Amino acid sequence: MKKIRIFSCPWHLGHQYELLKLNPYTDGQIEFYYCLNMIRKWSNSARPMPPHLNWVTHYEPGKYDLAILHIDQQCVDPTIGKSWLYNDLNRVIKDIPKIVVCHGTPLWPEQFDKNIIINGGSVFFRGELVKIKGMKELVGDNFFVVNSYTAVKEWGWGYPIIHGLDPNEWYDLPKEPMVTTMISPAGLDRYYNRDLLRAVKELLIQDYGITLYQITVDFLPNDWEEYKRFLGRCLIYFNPTYDSPMPRSRTEAMLSGCCVVTTKYHEADQFIKSGKNGFIVPDNPRVIADLINMLITQHYKEAVKIGEEGKKTAQKYFHIDRYLETWYHLIKMVLNGKKPTIRRPPWEEK
Structure with missing residues (x-):
């Protein structure tokens, strides 16, 4: 050939x-x-x-x-x-x-x-x-x-x-009560919806004492392996983006068994169904912060199960x-x- x-x-x-x-x-x-x-x-x-x-x-x-x-x-x-x-x-x-x-x-x-x-x-x-x-x-x-x-x-x-992505390259590890996100650390503020991210981070720490770890900002992995292991331990992944076309990091989180909380844009609401394999949220920082706190403090086991369903979704649609x-x-x-x-x-x- x-x-x-x-x-x-x-x-x-x-x-x-x-x-x-x-x-x-x-x-x-x-x-x-x-x-x-x-x-x-x-x-x-x-x-x-x-x-x-x-x-x-x-x-x-x-x-x-x-x-x-x-x-x-x-x-x-x-x-x-x-x-x-x-x-x-x-x-x-x-x-x-x-x-x-x-x-x-x-x-x-x-x-x-x-x-x-x-x-x-x-x-x-x-x-x-x-x-x-x-x-x-x-x-x-x-x-x-x-x-x-x-x-x-x-x-x-x-x-x-x-x-x-190859599902075998991602680690679904025992989950810890951690929340993370990964978007570019600077630039294209509206595109990435940085105002929403900042507001959610502030509400989580001020009202609930929960840290939202922004990878490359609050947590700097030494390599891809450390990044995957950190992601695989996080119970919740928050995707705030407004116009990023099909964020790869959200799929990585789904393959890692994280319970994904995401905005609806660029077809996310076509494959994520709230309460089943993730959560679609409005651009409302109070609603998002309250949901994340509730998942960690009141519905931890349910969040783990939803993350597992999200992983199945990613394996099916993003293989x-x-x-x-x-x-x-x-x-x-x-x-x-x-x-x-x-x-x-x-x-x-x-």
């Missing part, structure tokens, strides 16, 4: 760690070559580097079949440098098809409105008129992949692929096999110049 050689570079290691499993999934047919660079590097503390990953110093035309590049809404801002790696590679790679994976949505109200992020335009910056290339211009004719079905609607186009099969199909379609049909969400499949 002809090898498929894919060129890429480090970006979102949690996402790429799973995608790199296409190599063993295809019995070595798909090979990955990552470009060494000064902007993005692999961190073994975040994910162990797969032994089959190849490294190259630059892109050479004629050596690869496909490129997979990565981007998010902050890449439209030319002043922060986040788009440099994407722009450089997109400009250099001209001889093969390119898939662009977008890890965000057009929500960044602290900087630009949605129309600017999608379509581009001009804004004043430090007294000068600066041209903003919107996502449509940045992506161009490349094939555009997003991480949720809601993200397709928000961008106006895109091919949704829901992430998948690595479904994810890799979807990606393999997409790659073959793109290489053959075909446009794949958007598949139904996993929770709607029979």
Whole structure:
């Protein structure tokens, strides 16, 4: 079988760690070559580097079949440098098809409105008129992949692929009365719903003496193994996000048997049913803090059982096999110049 050689570079290691499993999934047919660079590097503390990953110093035309590049809404801002790696590679790679994976949505109200992020335009910056290339211009004719079905609607186009993980890599350990969350420590405040998170943390500690551990802020694991073991011990995982498309950390918590308390956005309410396999909560810090306290102090055993049901849900809808099969199909379609049909969400499949 002809090898498929894919060129890429480090970006979102949690996402790429799973995608790199296409190599063993295809019995070595798909090979990955990552470009060494000064902007993005692999961190073994975040994910162990797969032994089959190849490294190259630059892109050479004629050596690869496909490129997979990565981007998010902050890449439209030319002043922060986040788009440099994407722009450089997109400009250099001209001889093969390119898939662009977008890890965000057009929500960044602290900087630009949605129309600017999608379509581009001009804004004043430090007294000068600066041209903003919107996502449509940045992506161009490349094939555009997003991480949720809601993200397709928000961008106006895109091919949704829901992430998948290997259930065997996550630890469902004996639960302790701990509450945790894991979102980026800074930036994109509305996107991550940081005001809600801060309010819930304050109410929990002030009213109930309960600490909500924000991983990377209140607890800094030394490596991925320590992160998984900490997560596996937590009774409750709180996901506050507003516009993050299908947060991976929430699925990790579900696979770890945590009782997930989450906002409803980006299809969460399609597969989480309150009181059965988790809890869907409104953007109301008092309601959330009271629920978390009640679960810990009055309904501990029930919370453990709900976490177990959530784990079954994640194993069913977010399995690595479904994810890799979807990606393999997409790659073959793109290489053959075909446009794949958007598949139904996993929770709607029979």
